[in-house]
Amino acid sequence: MANQNATHGESHVAHHFVDSEQQLDSSKLGMWLFLVTEVLFFGGLFVAYIVYRAWNPELFYMSAKELSTTLGAINTVVLIGSSLTIALAVRAAQLNQRALLSRYLIVTILLACVFLVIKYFEYTSKFAVGILPGEFYTYEGIDHPGAPIFFSIYYMMTGLHGLHVIIGIGLMVYLVVKARAGTYTAAYYTPVEVTALYWHLVDLIWIFLFPLLYLIE
Amino acid sequence: MSGHHIISLKYLLGAATALVVLTIITVGASFIEIPRPFDLIVALSLAFGKATVVAAIFMGLIWDKKINTMALLFSLLFFIIMIGITLLDTLYRDVPFWIYS
Numbered sequence: 046m047a048n049q050n051a052t053h054g055e056s057h058v059a060h061h062f063v064d065s066e067q068q069l070d071s072s073k074l075g076m077w078l079f080l081v082t083e084v085l086f087f088g089g090l091f092v093a094y095i096v097y098r099a100w101n102p103e104l105f106y107m108s109a110k111e112l113s114t115t116l117g118a119i120n121t122v123v124l125i126g127s128s129l130t131i132a133l134a135v136r137a138a139q140l141n142q143r144a145l146l147s148r149y150l151i152v153t154i155l156l157a158c159v160f161l162v163i164k165y166f167e168y169t170s171k172f173a174v175g176i177l178p179g180e181f182y183t184y185e186g187i188d189h190p191g192a193p194i195f196f197s198i199y200y201m202m203t204g205l206h207g208l209h210v211i212i213g214i215g216l217m218v219y220l221v222v223k224a225r226a227g228t229y230t231a232a233y234y235t236p237v238e239v240t241a242l243y244w245h246l247v248d249l250i251w252i253f254l255f256p257l258l259y260l261i262e
Numbered sequence: 263m264s265g266h267h268i269i270s271l272k273y274l275l276g277a278a279t280a281l282v283v284l285t286i287i288t289v290g291a292s293f294i295e296i297p298r299p300f301d302l303i304v305a306l307s308l309a310f311g312k313a314t315v316v317a318a319i320f321m322g323l324i325w326d327k328k329i330n331t332m333a334l335l336f337s338l339l340f341f342i343i344m345i346g347i348t349l350l351d352t353l354y355r356d357v358p359f360w361i362y363s
Contacts, residue, residue: 066266070327077330081337088341092348099349100357102298118289122282129278132269132320139268190362231266245321252312256305260292 057233069235076239080246087250090202094257097198101191108187108195109261111176113167117259120163121251127156128248131217131241138224138234146237147224150217153244157214164207171196199258206254209247216240267325277319284312 062068098105134149175183178200182193220237223229229237288308296304318324323331 077333081333084337092345096352121285125281128320132274242321245316249313249316253309256309260305
């Protein structure tokens, strides 16, 4: 049963929701439906990976050796850390700890930047030896007629993932600005919650990319 | 309960620790000579284990309304269908020559 008086006291509750709780649950379900489309969006690339790997098993073993397991592992730990800090940011919002909320968000942004910097060094070291996607591939270190295939898939998958990291940074910068202005309280922190869900999905996708691209030996 | 569940620090730090440990095991397992296809099976099992920890604890699915878990599971179901139908074609034909051009 809706408590009309309590509802009217909370300005953030839109008129078509019974209460704050229902509004947050609806937002979360909406975000989950978006994440479903994200899973299928990346899913298409995973299908390409599976089809080409089934056709060229040797090529994938040979190509993955070119990637640095150390850098990939460091990036995995960096993303796990960023998932922890954004989960702590949500917790801080729920507990009304506003200063802590923006601090955790900033740490998450910094970890996301560390991820991108490492990715930048990985990409440029590959570009330097002619490992480029598709027809631009000129590297001769892999003795296989389909040598460019693995790296075309690698650049598409990590590139799309990196784009998601950049978008995530943009969203979190927006959250910091709003958090500093005092927009988020224990009663209303929906944007923090749904951005955290998005960020965890970015982490989830990397959890699969890491063993599939770096660890086949 | 759903909506405003506050996840305890114990769970969050425990999940992060478990994920780092599983990452170390994943990297360690890649250095051991495991015969194919079991190397892939081990790596993917560990990845699914990590994914479950992230979804259940960090994303709060344990404490959420079950419909959110359903949404995630349905996305996986349709992903598997996408893989299955594609492989039914690509596994039963010659590798097209143009991929080597």
